[in-house]
Amino acid sequence: NAGVTQTPKFRVLKTGQSMTLLCAQDMNHEYMYWYRQDPGMGLRLIHYSVGEGTTAKGEVPDGYNVSRLKKQNFLLGLESAAPSQTSVYFCASSPYREFSYNSPLHFGNGTRLTVT
Amino acid sequence: LAKTTQPISMDSYEGQEVNITCSHNNIATNDYITWYQQFPSQGPRFIIQGYKTKVTNEVASLFIPADRKSSTLSLPRVSLSDTAVYYCLVGSYGGSQGNLIFGKGTKLSVKP
Numbered sequence: 151n152a153g154v155t156q157t158p159k160f161r162v163l164k165t166g167q168s169m170t171l172l173c174a175q176d177m178n179h180e181y182m183y184w185y186r187q188d189p190g191m192g193l194r195l196i197h198y199s200v201g202e203g204t205t206a207k208g209e210v211p212d213g214y215n216v217s218r219l220k221k222q223n224f225l226l227g228l229e230s231a232a233p234s235q236t237s238v239y240f241c242a243s244s245p246y247r248e249f250s251y252n253s254p255l256h257f258g259n260g261t262r263l264t265v266t
Numbered sequence: 267l268a269k270t271t272q273p274i275s276m277d278s279y280e281g282q283e284v285n286i287t288c289s290h291n292n293i294a295t296n297d298y299i300t301w302y303q304q305f306p307s308q309g310p311r312f313i314i315q316g317y318k319t320k321v322t323n324e325v326a327s328l329f330i331p332a333d334r335k336s337s338t339l340s341l342p343r344v345s346l347s348d349t350a351v352y353y354c355l356v357g358s359y360g361g362s363q364g365n366l367i368f369g370k371g372t373k374l375s376v377k378p
Contacts, residue, residue: 193368240309257309
C-alpha cells in the first residue's frame with residue numbers, strides 16, 4: 151500500500167514552459183487535493199476534486215489547471231510557468247470531505263518546483 | 267472556518283512532555299479539531315482529532331475544555347524524532363468544503 155505518490159520529486163522549469171504533476175493514490179479515496187507550500191505561508195489549496203470527473207477551485211487556482219479522469223489520479227498542470235509558482239506542491243486524498251470525522255488527509259511527499 | 271492561533275515555535279528536551287495549545291475562539295458547534303505533524307521534506311501527517319473532552323491514541327493526547335475555545339496537543343516523553351511542525355485545524359464538513367487552511371503551525375525543536 152503506497153498511499154499517495156507524487157511524481158516527479160524535483161523539477162526545474164524556465165519561465166513560460168509547461169509541465170504536469172502527477173498524483174496517484176491507491177486507497178480508493180473519493181477526495182483529492184493539490185496544495186502549495188511556501189516559506190512562511192503554510193499550505194494553500196490550489197484545486198480539489200470530490201470524485202472522478204469533477205474538479206473545483208481552491209484558494210489560489212490562478213495559473214493552474216487540474217484533471218481527474220481516473221479516480222486514483224489527480225493531475226496538476228502549469229501551462230506557462232512563472233517564477234511566482236516556485237514552491238513545494240503537495241497532493242492529498244481523503245475518503246470523505248475534509249473535516250469529516252475520521253477522514254484525515256493523506257499527503258504525498260511533495261514535488262519541489264523551481265521556475266527560473 | 268474558525269481561525270486558529272498557535273505559538274510559532276517551542277523548544278523541549280528529550281523525555282519531557284510537550285503541550286502545544288491552540289486557540290480557536292470562533293469554533294462552531296459542528297467543528298472538529300484536528301492536528302497534523304509535518305517533518306522536513308514530507309507532507310503533513312494526521313496525528314489526532316477530537317470534538318470535546320479528551321482523546322488519546324498511540325501517538326498523542328488531545329485535551330479540549332468544555333467551552334472548546336482552545337485545545338492542547340500533548341506529546342508524552344518526546345524524542346529527537348518528534349522535531350517537526352505541528353498544525354492545528356478547526357472545521358466541519360458542513361462548512362466551506364475545500365478550504366482547509368493549515369496556517370504556519372508550531373515548530374517544535376527537541377534537543378538531546
